[in-house]
Amino acid sequence: MTDAASRPARNAKAPPARGPLARAEAGLARIMLFPSVFIVAAIVLFPLLANFWISFKPVTLGDLRPPSVLLSDRVRATDTGFTTEWRLRNTSRTAAITNVVVGARVDPAWTLEELPENCERTPERLTCKLEELPPATRIRIRFAFAAPPDAAEKADAWEPTATGDSENILTNASFTLENFREAFSAREFWTVLRVTFVYTIFGTLAAIILGLFAALLLDRDFRGRGILRGLFLFPYVAPVIAVAFAWVILLDPFSGSVNAYLKEAGVLDGAVNFLGTRSVEIGLFGITIDFPVALSTVIAFEAWRYFPLSFLFILARMQSINTEMFEAARVDGASPFQIFRYISIPQLIGIMSVLFLLRFIWTFNKFDDIFLLTGGASGTRTLVVDVYEQAFAISNLGAGAAVAVVVFMVLLTFSLLFFRIMPKEEL
Amino acid sequence: MAALRHSLVMTALTGIFWGWVVATCLAVAMTLFSGQILSVDLVSAGAGGLSAAGVYHFWKKGWLSFAAQAVVAADILVTLDGNAPLGAPLTGSPATSAIIIVVFGLVTALVVRACLAGMPKGVLSRSLFETHLIRSMIGFGYVFFTAIVLLPFYIMLMTSLKSQQSLMSNPLDYSIDLGAGIETLFRSYIELFAVYDFGTFLMNTAFVSVMTVAITLLFCVPGAYAVARLRFRGRKALSRSILMIYMVPAIVLVIPLYAVFSQLGLRNTHLGLLIVYPATTVPVALYMLQGYFKGLPFELEEAGLMDGLNRWQVILKITLPLAMPAMATVSLYVFMIAWNEFLFAFMFLDDTSLFTLSRGIVSLNSSEVPRQHLMAGAVIATIPVLVLFLWFERFLVQGLAAGGVKG
Numbered sequence: 001m002t003d004a005a006s007r008p009a010r011n012a013k014a015p016p017a018r019g020p021l022a023r024a025e026a027g028l029a030r031i032m033l034f035p036s037v038f039i040v041a042a043i044v045l046f047p048l049l050a051n052f053w054i055s056f057k058p059v060t061l062g063d064l065r066p067p068s069v070l071l072s073d074r075v076r077a078t079d080t081g082f083t084t085e086w087r088l089r090n091t092s093r094t095a096a097i098t099n100v101v102v103g104a105r106v107d108p109a110w111t112l113e114e115l116p117e118n119c120e121r122t123p124e125r126l127t128c129k130l131e132e133l134p135p136a137t138r139i140r141i142r143f144a145f146a147a148p149p150d151a152a153e154k155a156d157a158w159e160p161t162a163t164g165d166s167e168n169i170l171t172n173a174s175f176t177l178e179n180f181r182e183a184f185s186a187r188e189f190w191t192v193l194r195v196t197f198v199y200t201i202f203g204t205l206a207a208i209i210l211g212l213f214a215a216l217l218l219d220r221d222f223r224g225r226g227i228l229r230g231l232f233l234f235p236y237v238a239p240v241i242a243v244a245f246a247w248v249i250l251l252d253p254f255s256g257s258v259n260a261y262l263k264e265a266g267v268l269d270g271a272v273n274f275l276g277t278r279s280v281e282i283g284l285f286g287i288t289i290d291f292p293v294a295l296s297t298v299i300a301f302e303a304w305r306y307f308p309l310s311f312l313f314i315l316a317r318m319q320s321i322n323t324e325m326f327e328a329a330r331v332d333g334a335s336p337f338q339i340f341r342y343i344s345i346p347q348l349i350g351i352m353s354v355l356f357l358l359r360f361i362w363t364f365n366k367f368d369d370i371f372l373l374t375g376g377a378s379g380t381r382t383l384v385v386d387v388y389e390q391a392f393a394i395s396n397l398g399a400g401a402a403v404a405v406v407v408f409m410v411l412l413t414f415s416l417l418f419f420r421i422m423p424k425e426e427l
Numbered sequence: 428m429a430a431l432r433h434s435l436v437m438t439a440l441t442g443i444f445w446g447w448v449v450a451t452c453l454a455v456a457m458t459l460f461s462g463q464i465l466s467v468d469l470v471s472a473g474a475g476g477l478s479a480a481g482v483y484h485f486w487k488k489g490w491l492s493f494a495a496q497a498v499v500a501a502d503i504l505v506t507l508d509g510n511a512p513l514g515a516p517l518t519g520s521p522a523t524s525a526i527i528i529v530v531f532g533l534v535t536a537l538v539v540r541a542c543l544a545g546m547p548k549g550v551l552s553r554s555l556f557e558t559h560l561i562r563s564m565i566g567f568g569y570v571f572f573t574a575i576v577l578l579p580f581y582i583m584l585m586t587s588l589k590s591q592q593s594l595m596s597n598p599l600d601y602s603i604d605l606g607a608g609i610e611t612l613f614r615s616y617i618e619l620f621a622v623y624d625f626g627t628f629l630m631n632t633a634f635v636s637v638m639t640v641a642i643t644l645l646f647c648v649p650g651a652y653a654v655a656r657l658r659f660r661g662r663k664a665l666s667r668s669i670l671m672i673y674m675v676p677a678i679v680l681v682i683p684l685y686a687v688f689s690q691l692g693l694r695n696t697h698l699g700l701l702i703v704y705p706a707t708t709v710p711v712a713l714y715m716l717q718g719y720f721k722g723l724p725f726e727l728e729e730a731g732l733m734d735g736l737n738r739w740q741v742i743l744k745i746t747l748p749l750a751m752p753a754m755a756t757v758s759l760y761v762f763m764i765a766w767n768e769f770l771f772a773f774m775f776l777d778d779t780s781l782f783t784l785s786r787g788i789v790s791l792n793s794s795e796v797p798r799q800h801l802m803a804g805a806v807i808a809t810i811p812v813l814v815l816f817l818w819f820e821r822f823l824v825q826g827l828a829a830g831g832v833k834g
Contacts, residue, residue, distance in 0.1 A: 026659035028738055032649035033665070039646060043684070043706030044675055050683035064689045217568045230820050234576055237816045237823075239767040241785045242805035246583040249798055257582060260598040261458060265466035302674070304575060335554040336561050365676035368769045372789075384678040391682050392774075394674050404679045415674045419667075 048408065054401040055332035056175045061395035069100055069162040075155045081110065082155055085140055086128075088162060093136045097164035102141070103127040104160035110147040117273060133164060179402035183390070188381070196364065196382040198292075199299060204359045206303035208352060211310025218311075219318045229315075236308035244372035247301055251275055278379040280413030294378035298370055302363060310355050317351040318344070357418045361411060385405050432556040434548045438484045438829070439477055441542050441563055446476020448567060449535045450504070453527060454513045459581070463523060465514050471507030475500040475531065480539045484548075493536055501532030538566060549652050565786070580809075587615050587803035594799065615803035624779060625807060628787040632766060632808075635697055635783055639704040639765035640758045646705060647757075651716035652742055656725070666717070672710040677770050685774055695777045703771050708761045715760070719753035720746065745801025756822045763812055763823075784808040 009380055070089040075082055090097055108123040119128040119141070126142055145151065183189060214232055218225060235243060251258055253273040262268040272280075277293040321344070329339045367384045370376060376385035384407060391400020428697040430691035450472035454465040505512050505528060510533065542562040546555065585601040586594065590611075593600060603612070610617070653659070654666055684703065685694065693699035721745065731741045747754070759801040772786040774782040782790070788804040816823055 004643065022658065023659050029653040029657035029659040029662075032657070034651035035646040036713055040672060040709055041707045044672055044680060044701055047683035047687075048675065050687070051679055054683060054686065059686075064686055066448040066690075102787070213568055214572055217565060217572065228573070228819075230574060230817055231576055233816070234580060234813065237763060237812055238580070239769075239785060239805075239808045239812060241767075241769050241788050242583065242809045243579060245788070245792065245805050246579040249586060249802065250579055250582050254592065255798075257459065257598050261464075264464040264599070265454075321492035333554070336557045364477045365674075365678070367676075367678045372769075376445050379737055384676060385684070387678045391685075391801075397682055397686065400684050404682060407676060408679050410678065411674060415671060418674075 018250055051401050051404050051408070051411070054397060055179055055405045056177070057401075058174065058176045058178060059397045061392065061397055063092075063094075063397075065091075067095045067135070067166040069097055069102075069164045071102060071160060071162040073104075075152055077152035079146070079150075081145040082152040083142065083144045084155060085142050086160060088130075088133060088139045088141070090133045090135055090137055092166070095166055096135055097133045097166045098131065100130040100133050100162060100164035101127065102130075102160060102162045104158045104374055106158070107147070107151065107154065107229040110145045110151055110155075111180050113144040113146055116141055116143065176398070179396075180405075182396075182399050183402040183406065188386075191379075192383055194388050195295060195379060196384075197372075198295065199302070199380070199382055200360055200363045203299045203302035203306075203363045204356060207298060207309045207359060207363075208355055210303050210307035210311075211355075212314055212348070212352070214307060214311040215275040215314040216320055218315055232311060233308045235305045240305070240368045241303060241372065244301070244305050244369060248275065248373060251297065275301055275374050276378050294374055294380050298373055298380050301369060301373060302366070305369065306359065306363075310352075310359070313351055313355055314348060317348055321347050343352065357414075357421075361414055361418065365407075383410070429550060430648055432551045433551070434546055434551055437546065437556065437559055438480045438543060441559070442477040442480025442539055443473040444476070444563060444567075445535055445538050445542070446472045446474070446479070446500070446504075447568060449476070449531055449538065450513060452570060453534075455574075457513070457515075457523060457527065458599050459585075459601045461523060462597050462602050463520060464599060465523075465527075467513060468508055471504050472513075474507055474833065475504035476535050476539065478503045479532075479535045480540065480543065482537055483536075483543055493540065496536035496539065498533035500535045501528045504528070509634075517531070528628045542566060548702065560570060583805050583809070585800050586807050588612050589799055590614070591797050591799065615797075615799045616807070617804055619800060623787070623791070623804075624782075625784075625787065625804065626813050627780060629807065630780050631697070631781060632783040632785075635700050636762050636765040638701050639708060640761050642701060642705040642718050643708045643761045644731040644754065644758065647709050647713040647716060648747070648754075649742065650709075651713045651720055652746060654713065655720035656728070666714075668715050669710050677707070681770065681774055684771075688775065695781065696775075697781060698784075699775050700771060703775075704765050704768060708764055711764075712761055714754055715757050716750070719750055723749050752822065755819065759815060759819055759823055760795055763815070766808075804831055821832045 005197065021327060068091050070091055072087045073084055074087075075084045086102060088100065090100065104126055106121070106126045112126070116128065118130060119126065121127075126143070130139065133139060141255070145155075182329075218229055219234070250256055251274040253259055253271040253276070259268070259271045263271065272293065274297045279290040279292045281288045282291045295419055325343055326339060329343055334342070347384050364382075366382075366383060367388065370380050370382060370385050371388065374380045376382070376389060383403060387400050387403045387407060389400075390403055391397050428646045429608065447467070447469060450467045454467050457463070458465050479496040482492065482496045483501050484807075501512075505517070505524075508514070510517050511519075511529045512524055515527060541558060547560055551559075582601070585603070588603055589601070605612070652664065688694040688699050693702065727749070728741050728745050731745045732738075736744065767785070768783075769785040769789075772783045773789060776782055776786045779787075784804070784807065788801065788808060791801045791804050
């Protein structure tokens with residue numbers, strides 16, 4: 001049997017020792033998988049680890065450019081030749097530069113009147129060495145040359161260069177716990193965490209419920225069904241940037257159509273800033289509650305944008321349900337709602353729980369939507385938006401990385417949970 | 428309670444409900460289309476629907492009954508609204524009123540008929556009651572979903588065709604003045620291409636997306652084949668961890684990648700994006716492709732192996748031609764991910780000459796740029812993906828459902 005020859009593992013009687021064929025096959029598999037594994041390791045796994053590393057480092061956005069020596073020189077002609085001054089400045093305010101070497105070509109005809117400390121002169125070259133240039137300091141080195149009259153002009157074009165070693169802030173050995181202390185002690189942190197969970201749970205549920213309804217609509221044969229299915233997928237396939245800005249313009253308090261219409265139709269008294277209002281008090285049966293406006297709008301967007309996905313999955317599952325069951329129930333006199341409740345729902349609950357877990361994780365991870373709609377203002381800042389705010393708006397990369405570690409930890413917990421309770425056949 | 432399941436109650440509820448729904452949809456649609464503000468009076472709209480249902484309850488058969496429904500419904504709406512259906516006076520705006528009267532009458536009559544067809548008189552059984560209730564709910568579902576999906580896209584397209592003044596003077600007027608000429612109509616688009624470099628952005632986006640597809644396929648075809656067909660230690664673990672990669676949030680990767688790419692000089696280059704994008708799409712693509720490869724008959728490949736082809740030749744000459752549909756799905760799917768990508772383009776690109784569409788449109792989002800330009804940019808970014816999607820819908824829906832839970 002050729003099958004057994006090429007795939008010995010399938011043959012039950014094959015000896016457990018791995019034969020040369022099996023080894024060759026495994027080797028080939030390794031070669032074939034290498035590019036995929038490599039790029040994922042380099043761009044996904046390595047940054048994950050690097051993120052932990054950065055979260056312990058006192059690094060800001062400005063530190064990414066390594067400190068360098070800024071050198072300027074000025075040449076002034078004198079009666080006997082010229083004088084010059086090299087000014088060295090450390091661009092960094094925090095890190096020192098070591099082993100600084102400054103040098104320039106010189107004409108052998110020029111004679112130096114006095115050689116400053118740490119400097120060397122060969123006929124062709126003038127070099128000065130400094131052990132250390134402390135942060136945010138300037139150092140001047142003066143030279144006076146005795147030289148022919150035109151030397152000053154030549155010296156103007158000599159272009160001295162400066163080099164130095166600086167520690168790379170990302171790879172040096174200074175660590176701090178400050179980032180985590182900052183991240184956790186901020187008053188906002190717990191608010192952010194709460195908002196994240198409210199957004200994630202309600203956004204996920206709303207998207208799945210909308211998806212379920214949409215699937216119920218399309219789980220029947222009628223003309224135009226294909227068109228409608230394509231249409232329902234629009235929010236999901238269109239670029240996030242386009243739909244988010246369309247919503248922003250639609251909901252604009254001053255020139256948006258929604259506000260204009262609701263005002264004209266007498267539903268609203270004044271304009272509502274749907275994306276910019278943290279909360280309004282609503283009196284309901286004598287109880288006033290703070291209704292979070294912007295957060296609800298963002299959740300509505302999430303539901304709108306991602307219901308197509310739930311709808312696709314649920315519809316696929318619905319169409320695989322055996323229709324005989326429905327027939328039998330109908331013959332037994334079950335009403336449509338009873339059939340839905342006792343036959344459809346139990347069949348769909350598996351895929352819906354898988355969807356919930358998956359969508360929960362992705363909603364938790366979602367950055368673009370909130371960032372484009374509100375920028376995390378008015379009580380819509382979630383953990384992932386907070387990562388961006390800390391790292392790039394306040395330019396504290398370390399603090400951002402610390403929040404990202406929190407994000408990752410929460411996610412890891414969910415993912416483990418997810419694989420534990422996920423029914424195997426649904427994967 | 429059982430008395431509530433009477434056919435009269437069902438008729439009345441269906442009629443009132445559809446009166447409201449039809450009137451509301453008509454008012455909003457006409458307002459957005461003509462700019463004239465229309466609003467719904469619940470009493471007159473409900474009464475109109477109720478009367479259409481009432482006529483049907485007592486007289487079911489024939490075209491005449493349908494005509495009677497429509498006429499009665501429209502007449503009641505006009506009378507109760509004081510000769511101004513939905514707020515459009517008969518004398519002031521005869522065209523609008525005429526459209527409202529005709530559409531309201533016909534649509535209400537039609538929908539009520541469809542929802543109540545075949546309902547016997549008297550107390551209904553639970554099954555029948557629910558069946559008719561569900562018809563109304565389903566009908567409403569179509570209206571609701573179509574409206575919420577289309578509205579933002581409609582606003583996007585229409586805003587992009589308007590001028591600043593007309594948008595400011597009436598934010599509800601989305602009527603298009605076709606007589607103004609193409610140049611006036613498309614002035615935002617012309618300006619985007621002439622002044623804001625959208626031609627470059629479009630080319631950049633196309634280049635990055637196509638290259639991402641090419642690199643992804645190059646990497647994941649052999650990988651998927653290995654996972655699907657070859658035996659090696661850790662295969663199970665690998666197919667599991669592919670799914671785990673799905674879960675990693677982009678934002679956690681952004682800071683280290685930003686730091687490292689800055690120092691390597693890869694930030695602010697297309698090369699940087701072309702390293703990051705395939706890395707995020709390879710797991711999805713690999714997962715989708717290996718599923719498809721597993722479903723292909725192995726006998727063909729075996730025959731190839733027996734005939735002396737090596738594995739690479741087998742992949743090229745046998746597996747890939749068979750897997751063309753899956754390759755198309757994966758390519759389109761990856762293309763769309765790359766085309767729509769926002770976060771990394773936003774973080775990495777600084778030079779206008781390198782901008783992708785996503786990055787370019789964000790830069791339009793300022794108070795200095797008129798918002799019809801912003802919407803024109805959104806339309807430019809949306810049209811290629813939507814066209815592609817509609818063209819290859821069959822493939823893509825498979826793709827979205829197979830492994831496309833990314834996002």
